[in-house]
Amino acid sequence: MADAAVEFLLENLKQLLLYHAHLILDSKTQVENLENDLRLFKAFLKDSTKKRKKDETLRELVRQIRDVVYEAEDVIDAFVTQAAEIKSKSYFKKIFFTPAKLLTVAKDVETIGAKVKNIYGKNKIDFASLNIDGGVADDKIPDEKKDPSVRQENIVGLEDETDTIIKYLTEESKQLDVISIIGMPGLGKTTLAGKIFRDQRIQFEFPTRIWVYVSQEFRKRDVFLSILSNFTRITDDMYLKSDQDITKLLRMNLERGKYFIVMDDVWTAAAWEELQDAFPKANNMGKILITSRNEEVAFQANRDREPHKLRLLSSEESWLLLRLEVFGNPECPSELEALGKLIVEQCGRLPLAIVVIGGTLVKKASSGDTGARKNAWKKVSESVNTYLNDDQDKRMEKIIALSYDKLPYYLRSCFLYLGMFPEDFKIPVRKLTLMWIAEGFILQKPGISLEETAEDYLEDLIGRNLVMVEEVNPDGKIKTCRIHDMLREFCKNEAENTKENFFQEMKRSSGGNFEPSVSQVVNFRRLCIHSNVTSFISKKPFGPRVRSFLCFSKEDITLLPENISCIPAAFKLLRVLEGKSFKFTKFPSDITNLVHLRYLVLSSNFKILPDSIAKLWNIQTLIVDTTSRTLDIKADIWKMIQLRHVKVNASTTLLKTSKTKEGEKLQTLGTISHQSCTEDFFDRARGLKRLGIRGRIDALLDAKGMEKLVNLDKLKLVNDAFPLPPSEGRLPSLPQPYKFPPKLRSITLSATFLDWSHMPTLGMLDTLEVLKLKDNAFDGRYWEAAEGGFRHLEILHVERTNLVVWVAAGHHFPRLRCLVLRNCEKLEAIPVGLADSLQKLDLKRVSKSASESARRIEKVKESKQGTETSKRNQFKLYIAPGDE
CATH class of the missing domain: 3.40.50.300 (P-loop containing nucleotide triphosphate hydrolases)
Known part of the structure; x- marks a missing residue:
């Protein structure tokens, strides 16, 4: 994990020197010297990636580098935390902080610099000759953004078992x-x-x-x-x-x-x-x-x-599974056949072992000439061969290790991180990628956002069969993923290993004690705990090195007043706090002292987020889950220069401040109140990609400036007329098409009670690809599609409507490939004319007659597609149980 640690600390120091140099005036020179040393480390680590796999001396050197980097990180961050706390105190309290404390921290930084130079000297490596910006071909991150491709699950054999x-x-x-x-x-x-x-x-x-x-x-x-x-x-x-x-x-x-x-x-x-x-x-x-x-x-x-x-696969089934995993079809180059059959036998005909090895071979299947491919397969065969005498469990563990060892350095931390989630947990992809970014695992690439790069990393892990796709959004993007129990166990064992110290899961034993003990928390860098959380917190753990604290408990946890400050007091250097599982009964004021936080999830019942939240100058992602209908943010979020994503489930009022050029990194904001949607807001929110608005949406009809959101990709409008009933907030119309953001790709409307006659307005939005109509977004029994609209619409989601008759033909929705209907119990039929372009039809809680019309569409598609249509493009119909 040294590679990721060096990358992260370099970026951290760069931000520190750029924006907060005033906090380190007395040790700025030492920090700058350390930054120079780290750049040489970065070059060495990239250059030695392949060599260190076979050289124990180099591996030991890498461990030393990692330890030194961790130590540097701890000292600098502790210093910054201390300085920030002092800066926020009153004049009378400041007098108790003497310059001696600053000098002590400066000397610590200087000591670490000496250790770095000591490693140079001992190993006599010519760092000057290394290419600082270079890398190894296998580990180089591809520059081109590839289209996402979700691997198909290959199910081989088992016909007799199934029957x-x-x-x-x-x-x-x-x-x-x-x-x-x-x-x-x-x-x-x-x-x-x-x-x-x-x-x-x-x-x-x-x-x-x-x-x-x-x-x-x-x-x-x-x-x-x-x-x-x-x-x-x-x-x-x-x-x-x-x-x-x-x-x-x-x-x-x-x-x-x-x-x-x-x-x-x-x-x-x-x-x-x-x-x-x-x-x-x-x-x-x-x-x-x-x-x-x-x-x-x-x-x-x-x-x-x-x-x-359940039996093992037969030799023939095993060989077929490997070919499908590697090549996507039963074909295999003749020169690889003997080696392939040998590999599946060495895997013990265990499906998971074959799938994992297939993920390792897939990149070797098409790279290089025939000789190079054969040599690569031979090396894999020889590696697997060494495990033949082990029992199945140990063999599987070592095969996973073999696949892990072949991961590029930038994917290893991302893979191990998956072990921090509970067993069989549906991991939300958006949450996972934002956590990776906060942890510093995602490297910035020119012209590509960190979020896009993180998605690329995940798709790479899926392509290597180390991560399973669980749910896919209608637009084809992965919504949730999972990791197999054995792969999760490997991640845990590797992460908890004393050499890595990547993360530690806290679990309570049958005897009532935690394993490892709470006193050992002082040694860990990341913690996850998914049960007995209240008991753990009440023991007041102390983790001066802990950077991440993840809790995905299924228990209902409400922190007692005496425990509210326990987490900020215990983990002062936190970067990631996933705290949705436990509710704060009041805002934890001490949390604003955690100035290194980059990712924060709070669960609460409070109605106000105080202005002190702005002290979290490193925060990138802020998520608040509150039982209140409204939330008032008193801080000026536009001045939080690292803030990228703000997500609140309540209608949120933003502080009205003067115009500023700050806040350019903000990409996600939702849900905000309609009162916050002023012309000034639209002026400064031009960098937004996702925006959610909750409140009286009719008040936005005359609002000026929404068209200024030139980068907005997704817009969600939730009409909330509370305390009046939802129907009282009925929208009389929609804004004219030119008032919508010009690049809008996705719109969600909820509880707007529009008349179907206003649908052509949305149809005139040229860039619209996804339209979601929820909770009576449109009201009325009859909808006849208009001519000439929705030229690029690919996904239509209609949920909870009183619609009875829908008249439409294929030319009204020429590119519609996915139709989702939820709680449309009165709809009599789905227009058969939509079959022309449809690839997926997903129904839940619809009428029997609507289900029957879906079956007719399925028959139309089958008659047109024939038998040669690829698996990826075949029409898919899903009708929820009870609707058939």
């Missing part, structure tokens, strides 16, 4: 039937369950199909609420119900009717014992499919049925 389990699921039983798939990690239990879940025979048999992740650490109420969400809308009141009430409610919904539930990754028999109360045994039309590593789970769930033990 066997579907036979169990479709046969009659006397009571609730539970079938279990048992097998070792990486064998493909979840893949097989997914194949069964999507099988047409199952879709036909079960109108209600539900998938829920259980995992090692779970809360019964979360599992039950996840299942309940398929039967009813989960309201805030429901979250307040007791576990017993939620269990009872779920039982009522499952007592009758035909349903199929997949419970993925149940770890123990005790876990099933805890969950089974909600499933009425008397309903013999219910079927549950469990996946587990533990055979005891299967016996506990159903003593009358033997568990289905």
Whole structure:
């Protein structure tokens, strides 16, 4: 991790010297000298990337560099924190801070500089001859932005296994039937369950199909609420119900009717014992499919049925899987065939091992000449061969390590970071990429934003089969991703290893103590904790080196008044604080002393964000989740020069200040109140790419300046007439097309109650590709599409409307490829003419007649596409359970 640490500290020093040199006047020279030393380090690390894999001396040198960089970072940041605190204190308190303290910190920086020079001398490396801006070909970040490509999941074999389990699921039983798939990690239990879940025979048999992740650490109420969400809308009141009430409610919904539930990754028999109360045994039309590593789970769930033990792939299936992973089809160059077959046998015919190795080989498949490719495959085969005598678990672990070792240096930190999220967690891609940026893992490239580069990194990891795509947005961008349990375990082990000290997960043992102990927190650089959070915080941990604190707990956590200051006091050098899981009962004023924060998520009930938040001069991402309908930000966000993304779930009022050229980095702002949308606001917000507005949207009809948002890509307008009912805020019309931002690609309208006759206004926006109409954005029973509009619209999402008749043909939406309909129960039919361009139709809670029209569209598409259409371009129809 030395490479990322050096890059980050260099950027940190650059910003410090540029904007806050007044804080380090007494040690500015030492800091500048250290900056020069770090540039040489950067050159050495890039130049030695390949050599250090085989040279222990170089690896030891890299560890020394990393340790020195970490030490430098700690000293400088502690100094800056101390100086910032003193600067904010009153005159009378300042007199207690003597120059001796500044000199002490300056000497610490000087000592680190001496250590750097000592490493130079000991190893006698000619740093001057290194290319400071150069790099190694394999590790060089591509300059061109490539189109995102989500890898298709390749499911090979398992036809016999699939047929066997579907036979169990479709046969009659006397009571609730539970079938279990048992097998070792990486064998493909979840893949097989997914194949069964999507099988047409199952879709036909079960109108209600539900998938829920259980995992090692779970809360019964979360599992039950996840299942309940398929039967009813989960309201805030429901979250307040007791576990017993939620269990009872779920039982009522499952007592009758035909349903199929997949419970993925149940770890123990005790876990099933805890969950089974909600499933009425008397309903013999219910079927549950469990996946587990533990055979005891299967016996506990159903003593009358033997568990289905998943087999390894056959040699032929293994070889086919590798070809699909590497080449995307069953073809393989003849010169690579023998080596490929040898590799899959060395993988023990374990699907996950083959997929991971396939991710390593995919970049070698098309690079270089025939001889070079064959040599690359031979090296991989020889590497895997050394693990043949290990058992399957150890072999899998070493194969993952082999893939990890072949990652470019700039991807390693990003990959290990995934281990900080809970097991089976759906990781929001936007959150992940912004965290990577805050951590300093993303390198700035000319002409490309940090956010775009971070997305490239993720796509690279997906292409290498180290990350799985979970959900994809209608526009094709990845919404959430996951990491396989074994890969997560590898990340944790590698990160917690004493040589790396990348991050540490805090867990409480059965004895009630934390492992590792709370006293050891003093040694760690990043912490994650996903359970027993209140207990951990109440022990008042102290982590002077901790830079990141992530909490994705499923518990309901409200910090008591005496614990509100514990986190700022414990971790003064924090860069990343993911705190959505715990609620602050009042604004934690001490948090503004964390001047190194770059990413901050706060959960609260407060209505005001004080002006002191501006003291966080490094903040890049600020997310506030509040139970209040409104939030008043008292700080001038335009003067927070590093701020890139502000996201608040309440209607937010911004401070009115004089015009300034600052705030040019701000890209995301939402949701702000309509009162904040003044002409002055639009003048200074020209760099925005995403904007959300919540309030009386009709007040914006006469607003001046929205067209000045020349970089705006996404606009979300949420009409909120509170305390009046939503329909009272009905919009009489829309602004004229020339008043909209000129490059607008996506618009979301919510609760605007517009008449369908105003739809042509949106149709005249030339750049519009995505249109989302939610919560009665348009009102009326009849919509006839107008001529000549929506020339570039690709995605249309309509949710909660009283629309009955929709008249449209293909030429009204010439490029429409994705149509999403939600809660459109009155809509009689989907226009068949839209079939011309449609590639995806996604329906949930629509009428039976609308579902039938979707089936007709599917038949039209099938007749036109024929059998030679590529898998990527095939028409996809999804109708939610119960709508068919």
